[in-house]
Amino acid sequence: MATAARLLLLFLTAAAAGGCSASAWEMNIRLPTEMLSGGDGEGVVAPLIHALRPLLGSGGLLAARAGVACDSWRLGVEAHNVIGWKTVPARCEGYVGHYMLGGHYRRDSAVVVDEAIAYAESLKLAGNGKEIWVFDIDETSLSNLPYYAKHGFGATPYNDTSFREYVAEGSAPALPETRRLYRRLLQLDIKPVFLTGRTEDQRAITVTNLRRQGYSGWEKLLLKPAVHAAGELQGSAVAYKSGERQKLKDAGFTIIGNIGDQWSDILGAPEGARTFKLPDPMYYIG
Amino acid sequence: MATAARLLLLFLTAAAAGGCSASAWEMNIRLPTEMLSGGDGEGVVAPLIHALRPLLGSGGLLAARAGVACDSWRLGVEAHNVIGWKTVPARCEGYVGHYMLGGHYRRDSAVVVDEAIAYAESLKLAGNGKEIWVFDIDETSLSNLPYYAKHGFGATPYNDTSFREYVAEGSAPALPETRRLYRRLLQLDIKPVFLTGRTEDQRAITVTNLRRQGYSGWEKLLLKPAVHAAGELQGSAVAYKSGERQKLKDAGFTIIGNIGDQWSDILGAPEGARTFKLPDPMYYIG
Numbered sequence: 001m002a003t004a005a006r007l008l009l010l011f012l013t014a015a016a017a018g019g020c021s022a023s024a025w026e027m028n029i030r031l032p033t034e035m036l037s038g039g040d041g042e043g044v045v046a047p048l049i050h051a052l053r054p055l056l057g058s059g060g061l062l063a064a065r066a067g068v069a070c071d072s073w074r075l076g077v078e079a080h081n082v083i084g085w086k087t088v089p090a091r092c093e094g095y096v097g098h099y100m101l102g103g104h105y106r107r108d109s110a111v112v113v114d115e116a117i118a119y120a121e122s123l124k125l126a127g128n129g130k131e132i133w134v135f136d137i138d139e140t141s142l143s144n145l146p147y148y149a150k151h152g153f154g155a156t157p158y159n160d161t162s163f164r165e166y167v168a169e170g171s172a173p174a175l176p177e178t179r180r181l182y183r184r185l186l187q188l189d190i191k192p193v194f195l196t197g198r199t200e201d202q203r204a205i206t207v208t209n210l211r212r213q214g215y216s217g218w219e220k221l222l223l224k225p226a227v228h229a230a231g232e233l234q235g236s237a238v239a240y241k242s243g244e245r246q247k248l249k250d251a252g253f254t255i256i257g258n259i260g261d262q263w264s265d266i267l268g269a270p271e272g273a274r275t276f277k278l279p280d281p282m283y284y285i286g
Numbered sequence: 287m288a289t290a291a292r293l294l295l296l297f298l299t300a301a302a303a304g305g306c307s308a309s310a311w312e313m314n315i316r317l318p319t320e321m322l323s324g325g326d327g328e329g330v331v332a333p334l335i336h337a338l339r340p341l342l343g344s345g346g347l348l349a350a351r352a353g354v355a356c357d358s359w360r361l362g363v364e365a366h367n368v369i370g371w372k373t374v375p376a377r378c379e380g381y382v383g384h385y386m387l388g389g390h391y392r393r394d395s396a397v398v399v400d401e402a403i404a405y406a407e408s409l410k411l412a413g414n415g416k417e418i419w420v421f422d423i424d425e426t427s428l429s430n431l432p433y434y435a436k437h438g439f440g441a442t443p444y445n446d447t448s449f450r451e452y453v454a455e456g457s458a459p460a461l462p463e464t465r466r467l468y469r470r471l472l473q474l475d476i477k478p479v480f481l482t483g484r485t486e487d488q489r490a491i492t493v494t495n496l497r498r499q500g501y502s503g504w505e506k507l508l509l510k511p512a513v514h515a516a517g518e519l520q521g522s523a524v525a526y527k528s529g530e531r532q533k534l535k536d537a538g539f540t541i542i543g544n545i546g547d548q549w550s551d552i553l554g555a556p557e558g559a560r561t562f563k564l565p566d567p568m569y570y571i572g
Contacts, residue, residue, distance in 0.1 A: 069393045069394075069396075069397065071390075071393075072390075072393040072394045072396070072397040073397060075361065075364060075394050075397070075565065076394075076397040076398060076401060078361060078364060078365040079364045079365055079366075079398075079563045079565075080365075080561075080563065081397065081398045081401050081402075081562050081563055082397065082401055083401075104357075104358075107355045107357075107358045108358045108361050108362075110355075110358070111355065111358040111359060111361070111362040111367065111368065112362060112365075112367045115362060115367050115368055116367075275366075276367050277365045277366065277367055279361065279365075
């Protein structure tokens with residue numbers, strides 16, 4: 001190995017051990033102070049969904065130079081090749097953090113939503129009031145980045161207690177791209193239906209959070225039975241969500257589209273006439 | 287805009303207009319002279335699947351700096367959000383070329399194959415000789431990069447005549463990652479089945495090409511009816527391939543896995559117990 005390359009590697013190793021750890025991220029955290037109101041949010045220039053900033057320009061490139069293919073790992077996740085993982089690989093915490101906080105995540109999300117809007121606008125709709133679009137909530141309609149930035153961007157194991165505490169604040173910012181899709185669909189008379197892994201005991205705060213972030217006029221908000229209803233939370237997310245979509249279909253609704261950040265949001269019949277997968281390299285739900 | 291940024295943009299515009307066009311790529315093309323033999327190919331160090339080289343270090347980064355989100359477009363393709371496209375966006379020809387010829391494509395492919403091998407090795411197999419793995423051919427088992435490098439990496443419309451002439455040479459190199467999976471599966475007594483959109487009239491040269499590139503011992507090679515069999519080529523790739531997989535199932539085979547570069551290779555029941563999507567930003571088959 002050339003000396004220069006060896007020095008670079010040493011630097012990167014040191015950075016991974018210290019400078020890019022979770023605690024370093026926390027120094028930059030300021031929660032959003034401005035809530036968007038429901039009606040006129042479209043006109044507000046809101047390029048960021050949080051007040052977090054990456055510490056360096058590009059963790060991805062640095063990681064790639066060190067031979068750590070975190071971008072290939074992320075692609076594997078997004079294309080449903082890498083499944084069943086519990087945490088982000090430790091070496092990729094910095095990469096995922098930079099991806100999420102830099103412009104890359106937003107750009108990737110915008111492409112998905114642009115496709116979804118072009119698709120919706122191309123449809124010849126029946127206009128019978130029964131045409132719906134299914135939205136997941138976490139990392140789809142609302143972003144939990146302020147939480148995950150404090151918890152290693154998914155590199156530390158999921159902690160149900162602390163995550164529920166965060167949800168109970170009702171402070172999660174909207175993912176602006178998804179809100180843009182949501183509002184366009186309302187204009188097209190396609191009714192939004194939220195279908196989430198959040199539980200019934202979180203209904204009130206979820207409604208509050210959604211409204212605070214400019215979501216209104218949904219057709220339904222479907223949550224899982226409360227966490228203590230014995231036996232109800234068994235089974236996979238795919239089974240739960242496809243079961244709920246089947247009920248919607250049985251009730252006479254046509255699922256025009258379906259968007260989520262997890263493959264378990266969009267796999268399993270009836271999937272919806274077309275499905276959209278938003279990026280999420282922070283966690284996996286099977 | 288800062289002067290430096292304006293200058294960079296001017297440079298990029300000039301590069302896009304001239305320096306990165308298809309003709310520039312051709313200057314670098316040398317076809318592989320060394321064919322790998324069947325038995326001992328595993329031991330041969332073959333880091334490249336072609337003798338093509340990118341002209342610049344990273345088209346992706348340059349394109350991103352110019353505000354062209356070709357990497358987001360590519361992610362949209364790989365995650366099945368961007369569908370039904372006819373050609374690579376003209377602005378992304380350079381990006382896709384660099385992606386395919388640099389190490390990125392190989393790294394992304396390696397992650398997919400690593401997952402597939404780990405999955406196969408984790409299985410408790412019946413060992414009844416009826417356990418199969420479905421392989422697509424083009425951009426999965428064999429790489430047509432030497433052809434696409436001369437045709438804008440998918441930025442020019444598909445030309446059936448010239449592509450068939452290329453296939454008739456039987457010179458397509460293996461995608462080394464897929465060949466690695468193929469050989470590991472044979473060791474595990476999982477039988478490979480090729481299922482391809484190539485047609486019966488291309489059977490002989492396809493067999494020759496596969497053998498030249500170190501593939502042997504497959505259970506079946508399933509091709510589409512010859513191109514002139516009227517009516518036979520109607521319908522989508524999903525319908526054709528899922529129909530063939532159903533026949534395999536009906537014949538008593540268990541489809542352990544299924545790998546392809548197109549979503550139409552792996553969507554449609556029976557998909558196989560698990561599916562793997564290799565990267566391909568050059569073309570879309572629906």
